[in-house]
Amino acid sequence: MSDDQRSIDDLAAAYALDALSADERARFEALASPEARAEAAALADTATLLAGDAVAAPASLRVSVLDAIGREPQLPAEATTERPATEHASAQPVALQPVSVESQSLDARATDPNRVSARTSDGPGPAERRARARWRPIRAVGAIAAGAALLLGGVALGSQLGGDSRQEALGAVVSAADAERTEVAMPDGSTATVIWSAERGQSAILFDGLSAAPEGRTYQAWYIDADGPESAGTFEAEGGSTAFLLDGALSAGSAVGVTIEPDGGSDAPTTDPILVVET
Amino acid sequence: MTALALVSQPAILRLVETTLEQCLVRAADGDQRAFAEVYDATSSRVFGLVLRILVDRAQAEEVAQEVYLEAWRQAKRFDPDRGAAISWLLQIAHARAIDRVRASQSQRDRDARIGVRDTAVPIDLVSEQAEVSLEAARARKALRELSDPQRQAIELAYFDGLTQTEIAERVGAPLGTVKTRLRDGMVRLRGILGATA
Numbered sequence: 001m002s003d004d005q006r007s008i009d010d011l012a013a014a015y016a017l018d019a020l021s022a023d024e025r026a027r028f029e030a031l032a033s034p035e036a037r038a039e040a041a042a043l044a045d046t047a048t049l050l051a052g053d054a055v056a057a058p059a060s061l062r063v064s065v066l067d068a069i070g071r072e073p074q075l076p077a078e079a080t081t082e083r084p085a086t087e088h089a090s091a092q093p094v095a096l097q098p099v100s101v102e103s104q105s106l107d108a109r110a111t112d113p114n115r116v117s118a119r120t121s122d123g124p125g126p127a128e129r130r131a132r133a134r135w136r137p138i139r140a141v142g143a144i145a146a147g148a149a150l151l152l153g154g155v156a157l158g159s160q161l162g163g164d165s166r167q168e169a170l171g172a173v174v175s176a177a178d179a180e181r182t183e184v185a186m187p188d189g190s191t192a193t194v195i196w197s198a199e200r201g202q203s204a205i206l207f208d209g210l211s212a213a214p215e216g217r218t219y220q221a222w223y224i225d226a227d228g229p230e231s232a233g234t235f236e237a238e239g240g241s242t243a244f245l246l247d248g249a250l251s252a253g254s255a256v257g258v259t260i261e262p263d264g265g266s267d268a269p270t271t272d273p274i275l276v277v278e279t
Numbered sequence: 280m281t282a283l284a285l286v287s288q289p290a291i292l293r294l295v296e297t298t299l300e301q302c303l304v305r306a307a308d309g310d311q312r313a314f315a316e317v318y319d320a321t322s323s324r325v326f327g328l329v330l331r332i333l334v335d336r337a338q339a340e341e342v343a344q345e346v347y348l349e350a351w352r353q354a355k356r357f358d359p360d361r362g363a364a365i366s367w368l369l370q371i372a373h374a375r376a377i378d379r380v381r382a383s384q385s386q387r388d389r390d391a392r393i394g395v396r397d398t399a400v401p402i403d404l405v406s407e408q409a410e411v412s413l414e415a416a417r418a419r420k421a422l423r424e425l426s427d428p429q430r431q432a433i434e435l436a437y438f439d440g441l442t443q444t445e446i447a448e449r450v451g452a453p454l455g456t457v458k459t460r461l462r463d464g465m466v467r468l469r470g471i472l473g474a475t476a
Contacts, residue, residue: 019436054323
């Protein structure tokens, strides 16, 4: 990590405490590493525990708040949250954005009716939710109902109305003329399908039932070639059917790998891969 | 404090927060009654925090109103996957209160106000408390476990709204030292208090 990056990342705790000047805050928001953003989010969460004792607000406040919201428009969801959100796409390793996949249409399921589902039924707990707090999954079901689904190789990918470049890119890989795929059994009993297009130099992984990474850990994808592994982004799982377009370029003959890394990802793999597929 | 109290209280909070998050998500769709439920469940904590930072009751009411209006406007941007509703609201409240401190007060006014608060105000606050939060008691206990310089730096930042540069000037320490105190202190607090907001 460069000294410049370190000097920015060192602001995480002060950022979490709102103890930065406006300039410093803007600098952190623009340039902080994913690890520092995750740390700031976690520490901001902790800071709220300091908030102190409750004090009854005057009844007049309730009246005026509820009166005011009746006249106050709500902002759309997609714009960047001013605060307290801290998510940005910039430095490595990139946090991959999941695209939820209609599970019924996963061909793995359709062609192998005997396969036992490994998905977990429990929803994510608060700790897990915080661990995943760096991005917002895209829910595709409604969009499919709206007629915007792409039916590609037996996999229906939701494409939100209005378009989403990540989903379009994912669809382009899956539907590429030279697309190849390999299905792998994961250690937890779930199934992963690696799909790649050498022509496009991109790949994607579809997970069906991959359970969440242990607390404080994240999944990280890698492109591995003669020069060694290069991060292809971090991602989280929650047991459902989810697809990720990997970050970076797939070069000829590279392998695609997945490891479990500390939250925020690593510069190089620190554990044995749970998935390796040679392209 | 017994280990049981430390374990069981966050479990109760989680239950409460689930409901709050659902209400906030409904409010995001324009449901004003759901937003009223969010207000009722959180207003004493939001007001308690804002009042503690601003001290002045009239200003605290104004800022608390701003906090809820911002929460209403931004409700669609609240994502339950990113954390608890109370944490989201308290972060907005903190940022708004600190902005007000910095915008409306000269350094001198602020110093004077902080001096006043250190003596007289806590008594007022106690008399006004609707409830003594177990969570606040835990946080106070956790703060006492930090080193004095760490606790001082965090309190000057969180409650007094000083920037890290102002803290360095105030305590006469290099900026780098203050950064380290803030970071080490917060990481330690997180270790003591756990990850549950």
